[in-house]
Amino acid sequence: MYIGKFRLPIMSSLLIWAALWEIAGRTGASFIIPPLSRIFARIIEIVPTPAFGDALWITGKAFILGNIIAICIGVPLGVLMGRSVIADRIFLPWVNMFLSSPLSALVPVIMVIFGAGQTTIVLTVVLFAIWIVVLDARAGVRNITPSLVEMARSFGANRFQAFSKIFVWAALPEILAGVRLGMIRAVKGVVIGQLLVSIVGFGRLFEIYSSRFLMEHFWALLFVLFAFAFAINEALAWLERRFEYFAASRN
Amino acid sequence: MTAAVAQKSAAPRAMVEVRHISKTYAGGVEALNDLSIDFAEGQLTSLLGPSGCGKTTLLKIIAGLIPATGGEVKVDGRVVTGPGPERAFVFQDFALMPWASVMRNVAFGLELKGMARSEREAVAEKYIASVGLKGFEKAYPHELSGGMRQRAGLARALAVNAKVLLMDEPFSAVDEQTRRKFQEDLLELIAREQKTFLFVTHSIEEAVYVSDRIIILSHRPSQVSSIVEPAIVRGGGPDQIRRDPAYLDTVESIWQSLKRYLD
Numbered sequence: 001m002y003i004g005k006f007r008l009p010i011m012s013s014l015l016i017w018a019a020l021w022e023i024a025g026r027t028g029a030s031f032i033i034p035p036l037s038r039i040f041a042r043i044i045e046i047v048p049t050p051a052f053g054d055a056l057w058i059t060g061k062a063f064i065l066g067n068i069i070a071i072c073i074g075v076p077l078g079v080l081m082g083r084s085v086i087a088d089r090i091f092l093p094w095v096n097m098f099l100s101s102p103l104s105a106l107v108p109v110i111m112v113i114f115g116a117g118q119t120t121i122v123l124t125v126v127l128f129a130i131w132i133v134v135l136d137a138r139a140g141v142r143n144i145t146p147s148l149v150e151m152a153r154s155f156g157a158n159r160f161q162a163f164s165k166i167f168v169w170a171a172l173p174e175i176l177a178g179v180r181l182g183m184i185r186a187v188k189g190v191v192i193g194q195l196l197v198s199i200v201g202f203g204r205l206f207e208i209y210s211s212r213f214l215m216e217h218f219w220a221l222l223f224v225l226f227a228f229a230f231a232i233n234e235a236l237a238w239l240e241r242r243f244e245y246f247a248a249s250r251n
Numbered sequence: 252m253t254a255a256v257a258q259k260s261a262a263p264r265a266m267v268e269v270r271h272i273s274k275t276y277a278g279g280v281e282a283l284n285d286l287s288i289d290f291a292e293g294q295l296t297s298l299l300g301p302s303g304c305g306k307t308t309l310l311k312i313i314a315g316l317i318p319a320t321g322g323e324v325k326v327d328g329r330v331v332t333g334p335g336p337e338r339a340f341v342f343q344d345f346a347l348m349p350w351a352s353v354m355r356n357v358a359f360g361l362e363l364k365g366m367a368r369s370e371r372e373a374v375a376e377k378y379i380a381s382v383g384l385k386g387f388e389k390a391y392p393h394e395l396s397g398g399m400r401q402r403a404g405l406a407r408a409l410a411v412n413a414k415v416l417l418m419d420e421p422f423s424a425v426d427e428q429t430r431r432k433f434q435e436d437l438l439e440l441i442a443r444e445q446k447t448f449l450f451v452t453h454s455i456e457e458a459v460y461v462s463d464r465i466i467i468l469s470h471r472p473s474q475v476s477s478i479v480e481p482a483i484v485r486g487g488g489p490d491q492i493r494r495d496p497a498y499l500d501t502v503e504s505i506w507q508s509l510k511r512y513l514d
Contacts (some may be wrong), residue, residue, distance in 0.1 A: 150316050151346035154334045155360040165363075169350050201510065243350075 034216045051205065059201040062118060063190045066125025070182055074130045075175055078137025079167045088138070099131040103189070107196045118200065121193035128189025129182035140150025141172025172243050180236035187229045199249040265289035266415060266447040267313060271322035273472075274308055282308040284472035285322070290415075295441055295448035297458040299505070300468030300476070301512040307343075307419055307450045309473070313449065314340050314417050327414060336364075339408035341418040345400040347392040353379060353403050354388040361409035371410075378406040381443075383436065398429035405440075415447045422457065426457065434460055435489045442485075456508070459483075459501045460492060470512050477508060 018036055026037030046052050097208045107124050114120045152166045194203020209218040267290035268396040274283040282305035290296045298306040311317045313324050315333040324331040347356045355381055361371035382402040392400055408416055422430040452458050458465045459481050481501045492498055
C-alpha cells in the first residue's frame with residue numbers, strides 16, 4: 001500500500017493498532033487492557049520461568065500426540081472415503097456433523113469418560129483436528145487422475161501399494177492443506193481442553209492469571225500462543241508450496 | 252497385398268484371443284456386442300474406428316482394467332480375470348507419477364513386483380536409453396515435453412518385459428512433428444523387441460504406417476468392419492514408406508470405408 005509516494009511496509013497496520021492499544025492502556029480506561037509495552041515486558045519475564053516451561057512441555061506433548069493420532073487415522077480414513085462409495089456413505093454424515101458442531105461441548109463428556117488428565121486433552125486435540133484432515137484427504141483422492149489409478153492396477157499394485165505409493169502422494173497437496181487447517185484447530189483444541197480440565201499446562205496458567213486478574217500475564221500468554229499458531233501455519237504453508245508444483249501438473 | 256496376407260497368416264499363433272466380448276456400461280450404453288478378434292503373436296495390430304466406437308473399451312477389457320459384460324479374453328492361452336504381468340499398458344495421458352523422477356516412473360512396474368532398487372534401476376536405465384531419454388533419468392515429468400513423457404510411459408511398459416503391449420492412443424496427446432518421429436522410433440522398437448503390440452488409434456495414416464494388421468471397427472456397438480494388412484516393405488526407412496504407393500493406397504481405401512460412419 002502507498003500513501004503518496006511512501007510505500008508502507010507489510011503489516012504496518014498492526015503498528016497503528018499497537019499504538020492505539022498502548023494509548024488506551026496508558027489512559028487506564030479498563031484494567032482488562034494494560035499497555036502493550038507492559039505486556040511485552042511480561043512475555044520476556046514469564047517465558048523463561050519453570051512454570052511456563054512445564055506448561056509448554058505438557059501442552060506441546062498433547063498437541064503433537066493429538067495431531068499424530070489425527071493424521072494417522074484421518075488420512076487413511078479420508079483416502080478410504082474417497083475411494084469407496086460405501087465407506088463414504090457411512091462416514092461422511094458424521095465427518096460433516098463434527099466438522100461444524102461446537103466441539104467444546106463434547107470435552108466434558110470426554111472428561112467424564114477419561115478423567116481430568118492428559119488423555120482427555122489429547123483426545124480433545126484429536127477431536128478438533130481430525131475432521132478437516134479426513135475431508136481434505138478425501139477431496140484429494142477424489143481429484144486423482146483416473147489413469148494414474150489404472151496405471152497402478154495394470155502394473156499389479158495391491159491395495160496397500162496403491163495407498164502408499166499412489167493415493168497418498170497424488171493427494172499430498174490436499175492432505176497437507178488438511179493437516180495445516182487441522183493443526184490450527186488443534187491449537188484451539190489443546191487450549192480449550194486445558195481450560196476445561198483446568199489443572200494442567202497453559203490452561204492452568206490461564207486459569208491462575210484470569211482468576212487473579214493478572215491481565216498483563218494473561219495477554220502475554222495469549223500472545224505467545226498466537227505466535228505459536230502463526231508459526232505452525234507458516235511452516236506448513238511453506239511445506240505446502242513445495243508440493244504444489246505437482247498439484248497443477250496432475251490433470 | 253495378397254502375397255503379404257499369405258505370408259503372415261501362415262506362421263504366427265494368436266497371442267490374444269477375444270471371444271464374444273460384450274460390454275454394456277451402467278448407463279445402458281452398449282459399447283461392444285459379441286466381438287471376436289484374434290491378435291497374432293509378434294505383430295503390431297491396430298484397432299481403428301470412428302471416435303467412441305469402443306476401441307479403448309476393448310483394449311481396457313484385454314488389459315483387465317474393466318470387466319466385460321459377456322464373453323472372455325485369453326492372453327497367451329490363459330483367461331483374463333484382471334491385470335497380469337504378461338500385459339503392459341501405455342496410457343493416452345501418459346499416467347506418470349508427477350512426484351517421481353523418470354527413473355522411478357520407468358522402474359515403477361518392477362518396484363511393485365518387489366525387485367531390489369539397484370536391479371530395477373539397471374533395467375530401467377537400459378529402457379530409458381532405448382526410448383531415447385538417456386540423460387533425463389533424474390528429470391521430473393513436468394520438466395519434459397509431451398513426447399518425452401510418452402517415451403517414459405513406453406519405457407515403463409517395456410521394462411516389465413511383458414509379452415503384450417497395449418497402447419491406448421499413445422501419440423494423440425503429442426504434437427504432429429513429435430508424433431512422426433515417435434512413429435519412426437516405434438517401428439525400430441517393434442523390430443527390436445519381439446513383442447505383440449495392440450495399438451488403438453484414430454489416425455488412419457498412423458495405423459497404416461506402424462501396423463502389420465489393421466482391424467477397422469464399426470460404430471457402437473462395435474463389429475469388425477474389415478481387416479487390412481498393409482503390404483508395405485518396411486526395410487527402406489521412413490521416407491520410403493510414406494511415399495510407397497501401397498501405403499498411400501491403403502490410407503485412401505481405409506478412408507473410403509470409414510467415411511460412411513461419419514454422418
